[in-house]
Amino acid sequence: MFTIQELLDGYRKKKFSPVEITKSYIEKAKATEEMNAFITITEERALHQAHIAEERWTCGEAGKLEGIPVSYKDNIFVKGFPATSGSQIDREFIPEQDAKTVKVLRQEGAVMIGKTNMHEFAFGITNHNPFYGPSRNPWNPKLISGGSSGGSAVSVALDSSMISIGTDTGGSVRIPASCCGLVGLKPTYQLIDHSGVSLISWNLDHSGPIARTVEDVSIVLEALTGDHYSFNEHEVNIRGLKIGVPLHVFNERMETEILQCYKDVLKKLEAIGAILVDVEVPHTGEMEDLAFTIATAEAGHVHKERAKEHLDKYGDDVRLVMEAAKNITALEYISALKRKEEIASALNNVFTEVDLIVTPTLPVLPIEIGKEMVNIQGDIEPLFNCMIRFTSYFNVTGHPALSIPAGLSKEKLPIGIQLIGRHFREKQLLTAAKAFEQQYLSAFYKERNQKMAKWDHARL
Incomplete structure (x- = not known):
């Protein structure tokens, strides 16, 4: 499996062509259809873009992602192609304009392999879609892939795509990245323009990339923003970096293997020069209700016409959200927005003491598709509440958060660790992740690549 830089170098040296690579990615997408990664494979468009990429390499006009295979979550608009948002209601909706992210990546030469499956209207974290089937976890197809991306x-x-652009309202990039052993970034709120996206909540939604390595995420972020995020070897040094270790909530109520992995990560970060500092993450007890109020109220507004005409066509879990939205008062919504600003400011104060905060990404490992409750040492709770416990806080505050793989469980399932940084300090966040990756993830990546390579010619 290539990295982005390896593909770009291969094109530059004419070791292979964008058309050859694109054909191989399309073949892999088709060969693994039972995994339900895609709603639409855009073969004709991909090959057309690949031929253009070849011409641009020949003419010396290659963009930052020229010939790189990319996919887009199906709530992101691509002109001329359905944007179903994983629903039957929008099954026939064909946008007339590209989303801003699509436009930027197309200009930089990215080749679109297809539109990816998602939890219906991005309202869940399992990706158990009642209309297009569940996206299955490649580590174990009986388990959830995480969602909504x-x-x-x-x-x-x-x-079957080198990078994919997803959306994240309460963890929807980081959760599937963790479940599938990948790197997923929720950038600072509004760093990446989310125009041309079917939103849940304009105050909580973020767009961000999922890729296999920290460097790949950095290259994509650089293409999307025009800012500098790529690495030179001498830059990957975190000696003296102050890393906040939460005293409460983010070290509680999780599976034993995840807690142990988290503790191991902290020791490893300290071993490569980080300074660990205990911190109190403020007002965590308010976050679940706050996120629910904002997301549900805004989703109700976004979907008011759809829900009025098609309430019976939503899946069961999404229909409940539509009905709940009717009961949120204007006072509750405005109060929640005010409190959102106050808590973001309080977390900013924590970042005067530390550079980053590190937490587990998820409290539990991926569970069986169809299960909606989890049991953590006798504590039973809804899967949804459990899975967003460590992620949704940072959607409310708008701080950048990155999930990276940290190891494997005894059952060979990936465990993710979340790094959180100051607003618009993605470079520092990615540098810390890159340092950890260089020192500790080579064996994980080797095992992951061997595991995933088995799917190239396999069927369920």
């Missing part, structure tokens, strides 16, 4: 993560894990 589950198809994006599955496509990247299976190497």
Whole structure:
């Protein structure tokens, strides 16, 4: 499996062509259809873009992602192609304009392999879609891939797209990245323009990339923003970096293997020069209700016409959200927005003491498709509440958060660790992740690539 830089170098040296690579990615997408990574494979468009990429390499006009296979979550608009948002309601919706992210990546030469499966209207974290089927976890197809950008993560894990752009309202990039052993970034709020996306919540939604390595995420972020995020060897040094270790909530109520992995990561970060500092993450007890109020109220507004005409066509879990939206008052919504600003400011104060905060990404390992409750040492709770416990806080505050793989469980399932940084300090966040990756993830990547390579010619 190539990295982005390896593909770009191969094109530059004419070791292979964008058309050859694109054909191989399309073949992999088709060969693993039962994994439900894609809703639409855009073969004709991909080959057309690949031929253009070849011409641009020949003419010396290659963009930052010229010939790189990419996929888009199916709530991201691509002109002329359905944007179903994983629903039957929008099954026939064909946008007339590209989303801003699509336009930028197309201009930089990215080749679109397809539109990926997702939890219906991005309202869940399992990617168990009642209309297009569940996106299955490549580590174990009986398990969830995570969501709502589950198809994006599955496509990247299976190497049927090199990168995928997803959306994240409460963890929907980081959760599937963790479940599938990948790197997923929720950038600072509004760093990446989310115009041309079917949103849940304009105050909580973020767009971000899922890829196999930290460097790949950095290259994509550089293409999307025009800012500098790529690495030179001398830059990957975190000696003296102050890393916050939460005293409460983010070290509680999780499976034993995940807690142990988290503790091991902290020791490893300290071993490569980081300084660990205990921190109190403020107002965590308010976050679940706050996120629910904002997301549900805004989703109700976004979907008011759809829900009025097609309430019976939503899946069961999404229909409940539509009905709940009717009961949120204007006072509750405005109060929640005010509190959102106050908590973001309080977390900014924590970042005067530390550079980053590190937490587990998820409290539990991926569970069986169809299960909606989890049991953590006798504590039973809804899967949804459990899976967003460590991620949704940072959607409310708008701080950048990155999930990276940290190891494997005894059952060979990936465990993710989340790094959180100051607003618009993605470079520092990625540098810390790159340092950890260089020192500790080579064996994990080797095992992951061997595991995923088995799907190249396999069927369920």
